Amino acid sequence: MLTRSIPASMDDAIVRMIDSRLDDVRRSEGVAIPLAIESGSRAWGFPSPDSDYDRRFVFVRPSEHYLSPWQRRDVIETPLDGDLDVNGWELGKAIRLLLKGNAVIVEWLRSPVAYGVDETFRTAFLELAENVADRNLIALHYLHLGLRQRNAYFSDRKAVALKKIFYAVRPAAALRWLRRHPDAAIAPMRFQTLIEECDPPSDVRSVLADLVERKSVTRELGTAPLPASIATFVDGEFEAATAAFSKAPPAERRREIELAEQFFRRMVAHVWAS
Incomplete structure (x- = not known):
């Protein structure tokens, strides 16, 4: 059934x-x-x-x-x-x-x-x-995914399609969650739960809550410069993940x-x- x-x-x-x-x-x-x-x-x-x-x-x-x-x-x-x-x-x-x-x-x-x-x-x-699941390999998955999205949509720091922000923030938040839960390998799927449990700075929470609310009721969020708080959060998490996970030896x-x-x-x- x-x-x-x-x-x-x-x-x-x-x-x-x-x-x-x-x-x-x-x-x-x-x-x-x-x-x-x-x-x-x-x-x-x-x-x-x-x-x-x-x-x-x-x-x-x-x-x-x-x-x-x-x-x-x-x-x-x-x-x-x-x-x-x-x-x-x-x-x-x-x-x-x-x-x-x-x-x-x-x-x-x-x-x-x-x-x-x-x-x-x-x-x-x-x-x-x-x-x-190997937490190091899972982290590298999110790191490569996030960097690909970051480079594809936000590399020039000009106006971006706001809905694309989620596709860089989500892997960044998953990486932060993994660093804060060293005994776990699988981050929450639901975005709101992931953000709550990875505990980003309050200005990041505020921007994301506003975007989620607006995205739920409109077909097009439009374009705007990438919010500074989001850029700092994403870049910081990718840098921290590179240091934390990239050099781990392969597991048996x-x-x-x-x-x-x-x-x-x-x-x-x-x-x-x-």
Whole structure:
């Protein structure tokens, strides 16, 4: 039984289109989909009225597919249709990326918007993530993501599209959270929770609260110079993360690989049994 959690604010027609497209994937590819969620701004907690629908899913192939010398693709991509973006990763790919420090799958697992989720699968995958995620690798993921966004949108210090600020602030806040929680590897997904728990300066909080409020009611925030407090926060966190995480030696992963293999075999059996 798949659980659903869809905000009333979401367009019913779009949700029906998403459900239909996933049904098409199941039929045409012959796969099970134990996790189908919303990613992007709608899941992070700062949507605007015209935010795209970033539908993401994890799929599992029948066991005989994994025993074939001709392996199927580990991604399924459906055509981009206006605001509708529906793509997925095969379970093995998701696991491998997790062990390499890619935080995306953890964010999918924690998404509050669920179109169809096998809760046994999600709980077990989150437990695996807690046991195998390397905080240094996760931090480097956010650092590289944040620097890429910073350089793409704010490098010249001129007027910027204000909605793009979130895409540099979110990884910066995740890095600050990781530094302040040295025993944890997985930062909160929801933006408001992340900001609350990483405790940025009050002027940063004020600017971000205003932007979130304005973004929730308008289709276009417009452009303006990057607020000085935000620039200082983002640059400071990226500099601190570079010092804290970039020079850590690679960790031994033998135990983590064994746990991941056990999880993979167990979930392939579980998904098709249910």
